[in-house]
Amino acid sequence: MTHSSSSDLRVAADTVLARLIGDGSGAARLREDQWRAIEALVADRCRALVVQRTGWGKSAVYFVATALLRERGAGPTVIVSPLLALMRNQVEAAARAGIHARTINSSNPEEWQTIQAEIAAGTVDVLLVSPERLNNPDFRDNVLPELAAATGLLVVDEAHCISDWGHDFRPDYRRLRTVLTELPPGVPVLATTATANTRVTADVAEQLGTGTSSDTLVLRGPLDRESLSLGVLQLPDAAHRLAWLADHLGDLPGSGIIYTLTVAAAEEVTAFLRQCGYTVAAYTGKTENAERQQAEEALLANRVKALVATSALGMGFDKPDLGFVVHLGSPSSPIAYYQQVGRAGRGVEHAEVLLLPGREDEAIWAYFASIAFPPAEIVHRTLDALAQVDRPLSLPALEPLVELNRTRLETMLKVLDVDGAVRRVKGGWIATGRPWTYDTERYAWVAKQRAAEQQAMRDYATTTGCRMEFLRHQLDDGQAAPCGRCDNCTGARFTAEVSPAALDAAHGELGRAGVVVEPRRMWPTGLPAIGVDLKGRIPPGEQATPGRALGRLSDIGWGNRLRPLLSPHSPDAPVPDDVADAVVTVLTDWAKGPGGWASGAPDAPPRPAAVVTLPSRTRPQLIQSLGTRISAIGRIPLLGSLTYTDHADGLSLPRSNSAQRLRALGGALVVPPSLSEALRAAGGPVLLIDDLTETGWTLAVAARLLRRAGAGPVLPLVLAAQS
Structure with missing residues (x-):
């Protein structure tokens, strides 16, 4: 580029910047590295990585470059952007510079067809897409190839997400490797981030060079x-x-x-x-x-x-x-x-x-x-x-x-x-x-x-x-x-x-105690494929009712008290007095609250008639002592506990999804005959006591077994919910 044409481009770039930031005085000037990036994109059609602090003006680089490239007949700019908040901000910012921006993301599927028609008609200057779109089969196979062929500038915002060395790696971003390979020669690419150390910067720069023989221009500031x-x-x-x-x-x-x-x-x-x-x-x-x-x-x-x-x-x-x-x-x-x-x-x-x-x-x-x-x-x-x-x-x-x-x-x-x-x-x-x-x-x-x-x-x-x-x-x-x-x-x-x-x-x-524990109402899909003959909706007569937990492990209140108590490394011991007292408060609030059995409402359910505990191999004293305390304070008979069978060995293995958890539970829990007899004699609702609910499936299976054994409604009461 000649000095004259470079000077003209710089004047045009500063003019767009003034529109973008609403500067009517005409005094707005790009930072030197902003201009270097814009010149590389517009004049040299290079690939560039800009690592600059938040607030430096990285978005100004791609909006100014977009305006200049569009004036020169280039196709629309495609910005891959990770968050909806950013997209909304940028659509508004683009409009200030006279740039028509649209966005395709999970929150506006009803607009996708209209937006794609606008792109085909050439009326869209900037299209913002979420990285998840890049891996959507329809978008990837039908929209993306046409978009890649027509785009005038590809922008990768928050580019540290590309690198699994970065703090916020997102695998959807890795689809950009394919996009970069398929871009026509001469299409400039800009990646921006405020948070990349040397290793992440090198990794992103290397990935930006995919499909080209030239190095990525890296502009990194203090x-x-x-x-x-x-x-x-x-x-x-x-x-x-x-x-x-x-x-x-x-x-x-x-x-x-x-x-x-x-x-x-x-x-x-x-x-x-x-x-x-x-x-x-x-x-x-x-x-x-x-x-x-x-x-x-x-x-x-x-x-x-x-x-x-x-x-x-x-x-x-x-x-x-x-x-x-x-x-x-x-x-x-x-x-x-x-x-x-x-x-x-x-x-x-x-x-x-x-x-x-x-x-x-x-x-x-x-x-x-x-x-x-x-x-x-x-x-x-x-x-x-x-x-x-x-x-x-x-x-x-x-x-x-x-x-x-x-x-x-x-x-x-x-x-x-x-x-x-x-x-x-x-x-x-x-x-x-x-x-x-x-x-x-x-x-x-x-x-x-x-x-x-x-x-x-x-x-x-x-x-x-x-x-x-x-x-x-x-x-x-x-x-x-x-x-x-x-x-x-x-x-x-x-x-x-x-x-x-x-x-x-x-x-x-x-110190406010009490969290609602919502019951499971549907069996997970795919259980028959792993030998568990359950599917569809759990019959209402076999579901647990909404229960209560003292707190969540992720709370900053009771969570801080419950995490060490329920840690795998903590010894089993009777329930501490302060925890037991708080559980009683939860039970009292539950009883007197809306729909509770002591609320006085005309349709209030009957008072619990029995307490039943779940068995535990790791914390039997904790659960048994809690059941005993609740029974004594509430004057509700403690009927006993469900028991494990010889098939319960799998319960000690980590089960991180619903189907696997249910397969492990299958045949592992039973209601012993003595408890069945006591349940039928007691009649009425049952308080089901446990220490921790993670997936909710243990409570669901136990409630189903108890209902089938003759119990009335099953009300789970646990120390902690996982989240």
């Missing part, structure tokens, strides 16, 4: 965020952390985000802060799409003080004036932490970032580590199951044959799909017959990397050095230096003190 003031508050327990929020949330600037590690914690914190008078909303993976959008809009408009969010809001939420980010619990990776705190302070001079680590963090990290890529035996068993049939197997049909829950099974299949060992087709999954080798060394290294990241987060919480410098070192930022803003550089800006009133309120909230 990752300091001058607006962020980082701090850590070490508080004694969950009650103190909640109390701190109650006392100090109003002192934090503007509106912001409170991150929690679990859905249960997000719901607890939201309920507590609302009781304290704060306007907050929950935002989790279980929040419906419409509610999510309402919550996003409320935060953008400053109608709420905070969203209490899980990592579902970790990427792609753009609010330039976000004033604070508080973490109630520590993420397991400093890279993930940096990404989440980067939501704050993008368009303001000062934003507060606080980490309030908790003792439950390690247990939550351990849980997520336990659901990493499955061992070789399970992978090969899945491939064998697919190879033995001459038709596609859906996830529900395949699940009974493999000891994985549906989410892990689907993730594993997506990895195998990218590796070429399986293929997703209409109706399910098929084996391709291509050889596949389990990369033991790589998976072990990834696990080792995760452990190192967890240690780094422990070190971050306790370091006496600069916290921003620490995070920048974790991302291999060679320009890392003390920030002069964090609590270690300038002194703590917040005290750890909490008011007695707030602490009492927090103890009251966290």
Whole structure:
């Protein structure tokens, strides 16, 4: 390109930028690396990877490049983007620059046909698609080839998701290897991320070069965020952390985000802060799409003080004036932490970032580590199951044959799909017959990397050095230096003190006992294929009723008390007094609550007539003592326990999906004759006592057996629900 044409292109690029950011003065100028990336994409038609801090302006690069390429007759830009929040933000941002953007994702299937017609008519400048679309058979086989042939620019946003060395690897992103290979020569490609260390950057750059002989241009800048003031508050327990929020949330600037590690914690914190008078909303993976959008809009408009969010809001939420980010619990990776705190302070001079680590963090990290890529035996068993049939197997049909829950099974299949060992087709999954080798060394290294990241987060919480410098070192930022803003550089800006009133309120909230345990109502599909003759709806007369648990293991309240009690490493012992007393409170509230047997309602069910316990090989004293206490306090006869048969050996093996759990339970539990006789004599409802419910199937099978033995309605009462 000549100097003159380069100058003209730069002027045109700055003009588009001014439209994008609403600068009527014409003074807007691209950053130097923004311009280098745009020039590479538009003039040289290269592939580029931009690793820059959140708020740097990565989206400006692809919107300006899109406008310039479209003016030169190029096809639409395709942006692969991971989160709906990001898509909504970007559609609105594109419109400001006169760019017509549309999105295809799971929330708008009714619009897909119209959007595809608009693309064919040439009226769409930008199409945003979720990575999951890339592996949808119809989209992959019918839409994607035409899109790849016509696209003028391919953008991979949050590109660290491509790499399984990254903190947020998503197998759907690996489908981009195929897309990159099939792109016509000369189609530029841009990948962007704010969170990639050296190894992830090299991996992504190598993958971007797929199908070309040229190197990827890597533009990596310093990752300091001058607006962020980082701090850590070490508080004694969950009650103190909640109390701190109650006392100090109003002192934090503007509106912001409170991150929690679990859905249960997000719901607890939201309920507590609302009781304290704060306007907050929950935002989790279980929040419906419409509610999510309402919550996003409320935060953008400053109608709420905070969203209490899980990592579902970790990427792609753009609010330039976000004033604070508080973490109630520590993420397991400093890279993930940096990404989440980067939501704050993008368009303001000062934003507060606080980490309030908790003792439950390690247990939550351990849980997520336990659901990493499955061992070789399970992978090969899945491939064998697919190879033995001459038709596609859906996830529900395949699940009974493999000891994985549906989410892990689907993730594993997506990895195998990218590796070429399986293929997703209409109706399910098929084996391709291509050889596949389990990369033991790589998976072990990834696990080792995760452990190192967890240690780094422990070190971050306790370091006496600069916290921003620490995070920048974790991302291999060679320009890392003390920030002069964090609590270690300038002194703590917040005290750890909490008011007695707030602490009492927090103890009251966290001490509130009782969680509804919904019963299983349908048998899982595919049971006959593994020799279990059950299918369809569980007859109403054989179902358990909605039961109660003292708490969830993922709670920050009772969860912290129950996790050590129910740990596999804890010795069996009688139920502690405080736990037994809390269970009695749950039972009392249940009885007096809506529809309870002591509610006085005209249609209230009869009072429980008996207590029955489930057998346990690991905690028999705990369960038996709980049943005895409930029987004595409630003056309800304890009739005995179900018993295990000689077929119960399989129950000790890990069963991670419903079908496998039911196969293990089949024939393992029985109602002994003495208990059957006592049930018929007692009549009426039965309280069924257990320590922990994970899948709900043990309670479902026990309830079915008890009902068939003559019991009335079965009311499960357990210490803890898994989630």
